[in-house]
Amino acid sequence: xxxxxxxRALADVVGxxxxxxxxVAFLRPGLAELLRxxxxxxxxxxxxxxxxxxxVRVERRKGAQGLDIEVYVVLSRGHRALDVTRAVRSAVVAAxxxxxxxSTPRSASARVKVTVTGVV
Amino acid sequence: xxxxxxxxPGGTSYEDVPEDEVLSCGRELAQVWEQAxxxxxxxxxxxxxxxxxxxxxxxxxxxxxARARDDEPQERPWDTAALAGRVMDVVRLELxxxxxxxxxxxxxxxxxxxxxxxRTFRAAVESLPGVRAGSCRIEADPQDTGRPASAPPVGWLxxxxxxxxxxxxxxxxxxxxxxxxxxxxxxVAAADRELGMRVAAVDVVIADLxxxxxxxxxxxxxxxxxxxxxxDTEGRQG
Numbered sequence: 110x111x112x113x114x115x116x117r118a119l120a121d122v123v124g125x126x127x128x129x130x131x132x133v134a135f136l137r138p139g140l141a142e143l144l145r146x147x148x149x150x151x152x153x154x155x156x157x158x159x160x161x162x163x164x165v166r167v168e169r170r171k172g173a174q175g176l177d178i179e180v181y182v183v184l185s186r187g188h189r190a191l192d193v194t195r196a197v198r199s200a201v202v203a204a205x206x207x208x209x210x211x212s213t214p215r216s217a218s219a220r221v222k223v224t225v226t227g228v229v
Numbered sequence: 230x231x232x233x234x235x236x237x238p239g240g241t242s243y244e245d246v247p248e249d250e251v252l253s254c255g256r257e258l259a260q261v262w263e264q265a266x267x268x269x270x271x272x273x274x275x276x277x278x279x280x281x282x283x284x285x286x287x288x289x290x291x292x293x294x295a296r297a298r299d300d301e302p303q304e305r306p307w308d309t310a311a312l313a314g315r316v317m318d319v320v321r322l323e324l325x326x327x328x329x330x331x332x333x334x335x336x337x338x339x340x341x342x343x344x345x346x347x348r349t350f351r352a353a354v355e356s357l358p359g360v361r362a363g364s365c366r367i368e369a370d371p372q373d374t375g376r377p378a379s380a381p382p383v384g385w386l387x388x389x390x391x392x393x394x395x396x397x398x399x400x401x402x403x404x405x406x407x408x409x410x411x412x413x414x415x416x417v418a419a420a421d422r423e424l425g426m427r428v429a430a431v432d433v434v435i436a437d438l439x440x441x442x443x444x445x446x447x448x449x450x451x452x453x454x455x456x457x458x459x460x461d462t463e464g465r466q467g
Contacts, residue, residue, distance in 0.1 A: 189425055190332055190339075191333045191425020194332060194340075198338075221338065225340065225341040226341075226342050227345050229318070
């Protein structure tokens with residue numbers, strides 16, 4: 110895995126772990142972005158820019174070792190939101206550790222932010 | 230008294246969040262969608278290519294939802310119409326998420342968008358008989374002094390307990406102080422059991438009275454209306 114490929118591949122690892130977490134209905138679909146592009150509004154207009162179309166964002170921390178991971182999820186009804194976010198964080202950490210067997214786990218220096226964007 | 234003055238779905242208003250998506254004709258995307266869903270004719274939309282394109286995108290999305298519904302295994306006891314409606318709600322939440330609120334303890338990094346939390350609170354309040362929920366606003370508690378020194382990003386509340394302000398319409402049979410207490414209790418319970426959000430205080434505004442048929446505005450006499458205005462009550466937790 111090259112350095113350039115790493116964040117995207119890690120996002121896939123993280124996304125898979127998140128979707129397997131009980132209480133998660135789906136990742137934020139980014140439908141607003143899709144519609145924005147389909148109606149010619151231009152990417153990023155009308156948003157803070159902090160939230161892209163994807164439900165998972167992985168970035169290498171600038172000037173330091175480690176990863177900043179942001180996860181945006183839509184939950185299924187009947188699950189306590191805080192409990193699901195904690196389970197999501199645990200699942201992400203476990204997935205990162207499994208993705209780097211025999212070396213320093215990425216999870217050791219990963220910051221995981223989980224945001225609930227809806228409930229269905 | 231009109232409810233939902235802010236124009237946001239469900240009545241949540243967001244003064245300090247980015248503007249909504251605006252089409253080239255000047256109309257907001259969400260407004261065009263909501264107008265189309267009412268089924269009422271709109272002369273502007275009928276002749277506007279930008280609105281037409283926005284509605285075409287909406288119909289495409291609805292078709293995707295319909296196909297997904299058709300693909301759903303029939304043995305699952307889904308209320309598919311309700312599910313499709315909730316998926317569309319998710320789309321609306323993406324357009325108007327409001328601010329982002331903390332979940333859990335101060336040292337955690339868990340969050341929820343204001344619109345989703347407000348929807349949970351409104352549903353909890355409307356489980357009371359004869360009570361309708363209106364605008365729901367969730368703020369940082371100004372009396373919380375234990376926050377970190379660094380300011381949160383724009384649109385994100387500082388980590389700490391929240392303060393909820395909700396407007397309700399209530400039936401004439403309710404004692405106003407009692408219903409305010411019940412509303413407060415439902416919100417505190419929902420915040421704990423359904424969200425995991427710390428709530429420091431709940432402000433309840435009795436915005437209107439409902440007659441037996443559930444109509445607002447002319448339900449009571451002048452004295453009742455005055456009492457309703459004066460029933461803006463505050464309750465601080467723990």
